[in-house]
Amino acid sequence: MKRIGVLTSGGDAPGMNAAIRAVVRNGIYKKLEVMGIRHGFLGTIKNTYHKMVRGSVADIIHRGGTVLQTARCDEFLSPAGRAQAAENIRKAGIDGLVIIGGDGSMRGAQLLEQEQDIPVACVPATIDNDVGRTDFCIGFDTAMNTVIDAVNKIRDTATSHERIFVVEVMGRQRGFLTLHAGLAAGAESIVIPERPLSIDDICKKLEHGFKRGKKHSIIMVAEGVGGDFQVNRDLYQSKAFSLAEDISRQVGRETRVIILGHLQRGGNPSARDRILASRMGAHAVDLLLAGEKSVMSGVVHEQLVHTSIELALAEEPALNKEMLELAHILSL
Ligand code: F6P
Numbered sequence: 001m002k003r004i005g006v007l008t009s010g011g012d013a014p015g016m017n018a019a020i021r022a023v024v025r026n027g028i029y030k031k032l033e034v035m036g037i038r039h040g041f042l043g044t045i046k047n048t049y050h051k052m053v054r055g056s057v058a059d060i061i062h063r064g065g066t067v068l069q070t071a072r073c074d075e076f077l078s079p080a081g082r083a084q085a086a087e088n089i090r091k092a093g094i095d096g097l098v099i100i101g102g103d104g105s106m107r108g109a110q111l112l113e114q115e116q117d118i119p120v121a122c123v124p125a126t127i128d129n130d131v132g133r134t135d136f137c138i139g140f141d142t143a144m145n146t147v148i149d150a151v152n153k154i155r156d157t158a159t160s161h162e163r164i165f166v167v168e169v170m171g172r173q174r175g176f177l178t179l180h181a182g183l184a185a186g187a188e189s190i191v192i193p194e195r196p197l198s199i200d201d202i203c204k205k206l207e208h209g210f211k212r213g214k215k216h217s218i219i220m221v222a223e224g225v226g227g228d229f230q231v232n233r234d235l236y237q238s239k240a241f242s243l244a245e246d247i248s249r250q251v252g253r254e255t256r257v258i259i260l261g262h263l264q265r266g267g268n269p270s271a272r273d274r275i276l277a278s279r280m281g282a283h284a285v286d287l288l289l290a291g292e293k294s295v296m297s298g299v300v301h302e303q304l305v306h307t308s309i310e311l312a313l314a315e316e317p318a319l320n321k322e323m324l325e326l327a328h329i330l331s332l
Pocket residue numbers: 011072102126127128170171172223265
């Protein structure tokens with residue numbers, strides 16, 4: 001292997017830049033040429049290949065977003081699109097790819113290797129943290145801290161007005177971010193796809209709290225609750241508004257909604273995400289050099305591990321039930 005490519009794909013996640021930096025610098029250290037590819041898989045089709053040197057990744061470890069930019073690429077969903085990508089990758093003299101992204105990107109990477117025999121090594125990066133065979137994905141820790149910071153602020157105004165707030169947190173199919181941030185932020189209720197609560201459960205808890213003299217209530221809801229997000233993102237209707245209406249009607253208190261939205265994907269990566277990204281990015285290069293096929297780097301119990309993309313995608317990452325129970329107990 002003489003030349004590798006690196007791209008970021010799918011939703012961006014804070015820490016992607018630190019991963020790109022590690023791929024480029026470890027690659028060069030290991031005597032490889034490293035080509036950056038802009039705009040994710042779309043760039044493999046549109047030929048956005050460019051040589052990267054150590055200086056190309058200077059001054060980016062602390063920055064959110066991705067300097068290679070990213071995209072969700074419809075062309076790549078078809079075998080013809082992947083064949084075109086593979087032709088271009090070969091023409092660019094690239095012998096293997098590092099793909100930094102979430103489960104959708106990993107699925108694309110797997111197909112590229114299966115159909116076109118292009119070696120791929122994936123680095124899991126998504127604030128949803130919904131990839132199997134790794135304890136953490138790049139971006140999750142930063143996003144969690146962003147959510148906590150936002151909820152701290154909402155709590156101030158909620159207390160002043162003695163209001164209920166429904167806070168919608170990102171997480172297309174899973175509730176990792178909502179659960180972890182909800183526990184850390186001291187939310188009164190956590191509503192996630194893995195364990196949706198009934199409106200009666202939520203309201204009973206709220207009424208109990210207000211009787212005890214609580215001045216505010218924060219209900220944290222994962223955007224994936226309700227499921228229509230999975231069917232068609234363009235038709236997505238937040239469940240937070242109907243939930244707030246139902247609560248307000250039942251409890252008889254002012255209820256406000258805040259959709260935290262894409263601000264959760266921005267911001268300087270936390271120390272944890274920078275370290276995780278640096279380790280997994282460098283590891284992915286080593287995996288390609290070791291001749292691993294269709295592989296993903298991960299971290300389990302703080303140790304770097306590697307696993308097949310197939311297993312990482314097949315295994316549903318388990319939500320921590322003890323944390324869910326604890327969040328409930330602590331908010332009673
Ligand atoms: O997968 C990461 C994520 O941020 C999800 O939490 C969210 O549902 C989705 O991406 C939003 O995607 P887009 O930025 O394409 O609207």
